[in-house]
Amino acid sequence: MNRPPLGPLHVLTDARGGPQALAAVAAAVAAGAPVVQVRAKDCTDRVLYEFAGQVVDICRPAGATCLVNDRVDIALAVGAAGTHLGADDLPVAAARRVAGPGHLIGGTARDPELARRLVAEGADYLGVGPAYPTTTKTGLPDALGPARIGAVAAAVAVPVIAIGGITAERVPELLAAGAAGVAVVGAVSGSADPAAATRQLLRALAAHVR
Ligand SMILES: Cc1ncc(COP(=O)(O)OP(=O)(O)O)c(N)n1
Ligand SMILES: Cc1ncsc1CCOP(=O)(O)O
Ligand SMILES: [Mg+2]
Numbered sequence: 001m002n003r004p005p006l007g008p009l010h011v012l013t014d015a016r017g018g019p020q021a022l023a024a025v026a027a028a029v030a031a032g033a034p035v036v037q038v039r040a041k042d043c044t045d046r047v048l049y050e051f052a053g054q055v056v057d058i059c060r061p062a063g064a065t066c067l068v069n070d071r072v073d074i075a076l077a078v079g080a081a082g083t084h085l086g087a088d089d090l091p092v093a094a095a096r097r098v099a100g101p102g103h104l105i106g107g108t109a110r111d112p113e114l115a116r117r118l119v120a121e122g123a124d125y126l127g128v129g130p131a132y133p134t135t136t137k138t139g140l141p142d143a144l145g146p147a148r149i150g151a152v153a154a155a156v157a158v159p160v161i162a163i164g165g166i167t168a169e170r171v172p173e174l175l176a177a178g179a180a181g182v183a184v185v186g187a188v189s190g191s192a193d194p195a196a197a198t199r200q201l202l203r204a205l206a207a208h209v210r
Helices: 019-032 045-062 072-078 092-099 110-119 145-155 167-177 192-206
Strands: 010-011 037-038 065-069 082-085 104-108 125-128 160-163 182-185
Touching: 010 019, 010 192, 019 037, 019 045, 019 192, 037 045, 037 072, 045 065, 045 072, 065 072, 072 082, 072 092, 082 092, 092 104, 092 110, 110 125, 110 145, 125 145, 145 160, 145 167, 167 192, 182 192
Parallel strands: 010 037, 010 182, 037 065, 065 082, 082 104, 104 125, 125 160, 160 182
Antiparallel strands: none
8 A cells, every 4th residue: 555654743834825835835844844734725726736736846855745635636636645634525435536545545533433434434644623722724613622632543543633723832732642743834834933843843743752
């Protein structure tokens, strides 16, 4: 099957895309971010395709894994390693049929039951959140907190990546609860110094490897 590696830090792009988002990705990858997720909203397919291709071009020479949020077709078109799918996106099982066994597929889950179902459908990892309150995405349920993220992690054998309001200071309690890693938007893509922010998160993750 040989799917690409899934590191413990997923840096998600600024949803507006564009040169500033790309500069943050380049800085994060240069600082060692192992995974970048292209997460661009409210743009045309063409704009998303071109943005995702640019992110793949940044990730490839550094050996970073590039995932695309929402869109398995765009992920395949640009040669990304995988796709992250939420409740409004193509179902995991359908994406697996389209993309084949070598494509990494992640799914969003907030409870053990859905987590088990997504894994049975073929998810390689789960994104679980919001871990803490966040202003990056609207319409989310209340924050789950480390304990409910741990309950999801305990229910499945795939890595659980916590997301939502995550800072380096919050990494230890998430890993202690059972998360395998974290995904961030604001902490890196919204930082004045994305490279320093990435290094800080990587240090926190390395210090608390289970
Ligand atoms: C690692 C990770 N986990 C969860 C999400 C959220 O995905 P989704 O539910 O599809 O919501 P949007 O990101 O599309 O707003 C994620 N992107 N990454
Ligand atoms: C897309 C998404 N899904 C759950 S929380 C979230 C936003 C995470 O952004 P931030 O890291 O800035 O809180
Ligand atoms: Mg989505």
